[in-house]
């Protein structure tokens with residue numbers, strides 16, 4: 001009989017013939033040397049130790065070995081390692097969603113009495129956390145003009161503990177001068193975090209541009225199929241790894257290994273999906289620029305996008321989400337009629353999947369800017385581009401008939 005490597009699931013010594021015990025502690029298992037291309041889904045809460053003396057409760061599993069499923073099974077750590085490799089990070093924490101990554105970043109750097117800066121164009125729930133939960137904890141989060149560039153220096157206070165960047169911004173798509181903001185922040189010893197979701201962690205090199213923490217909603221492009229929620233927090237040094245890890249452990253930010261396995265699969269096709277989305281989205285954005293009711297197209301690769309020059313200088317590509325602003329003569333009700341008339345573009349939150357999506361923002365809060373409810377965000381999916389343009393063309397005509 002061939003000897004098998006020791007299996008941690010087998011009972012330690014005494015064998016029993018009672019079937020009830022065998023159900024729980026079997027002695028027979030499938031052979032273990034399965035060589036496939038898929039990353040196994042390792043589920044598990046309890047991690048077994050050989051001896052009491054070996055028991056540790058340490059989230060630093062990459063260095064000290066596995067201790068508890070809450071800090072990640074091999075599937076979870078594999079995803080973290082892959083994101084870290086792509087982004088060039090010291091370490092990547094995998095968390096339940098992009099919003100969880102935002103929370104983990106705030107709580108890593110901010111204490112009661114801290115001040116933090118977030119762009120006005122920041123992801124809505126990020127700003128909401130600043131005005132809600134964090135305010136209640138005595139942390140002041142101040143919104144700043146995303147196009148302020150090096151002018152951010154004037155906003156830094158002695159207690160500023162964190163500066164957020166998000167480029168391009170959510171919905172209004174302002175591309176920030178990240179290097180200028182980083183230079184101003186670092187001159188005062190302030191760390192800079194970036195929400196790098198638009199670039200999927202690959203079209204903008206956060207760490208080469210001096211960013212200290214890069215977060216992503218893996219829910220979007222890495223997942224890529226609208227069927228999972230995950231986030232990542234990538235850090236550039238051991239010091240932040242230690243402080244973020246302590247918060248990560250205390251918050252209990254566990255994720256599902258099944259979701260991580262889907263994200264690992266998503267990574268394998270991220271390159272071809274992004275390449276297709278870039279060209280399809282540019283074709284649609286160019287077409288929209290020539291439609292009379294469209295006043296502006298906020299796509300980072302077009303000069304009409306605020307901060308376009310920064311995109312040109314710092315990014316290696318564009319992805320599949322952008323916004324359009326209808327002309328002032330288009331009423332709010334017509335914008336809604338346009339959205340409702342679309343057939344292939346579906347109405348819903350989130351983006352980055354294979355399905356084209358649309359959302360209007362009638363009550364968008366952007367201090368100093370009034371878009372009059374005429375802003376519409378589009379997420380381009382993997383449908384045939386000609387069909388998407390035909391859908392938009394028809395919806396524009398329906399909109400114009402409405403008045």
Ligand SMILES: *Cc1c(COP(=O)(O)O)cnc(C)c1O
Pocket residue numbers: 096097098099100123166170195197198216217218219220229230231350
């Ligand atoms: C969607 C999104 C998030 C939040 O991600 P979830 O996984 O939905 O929590 C954060 N930042 C940006 C820019 C996003 O688009």
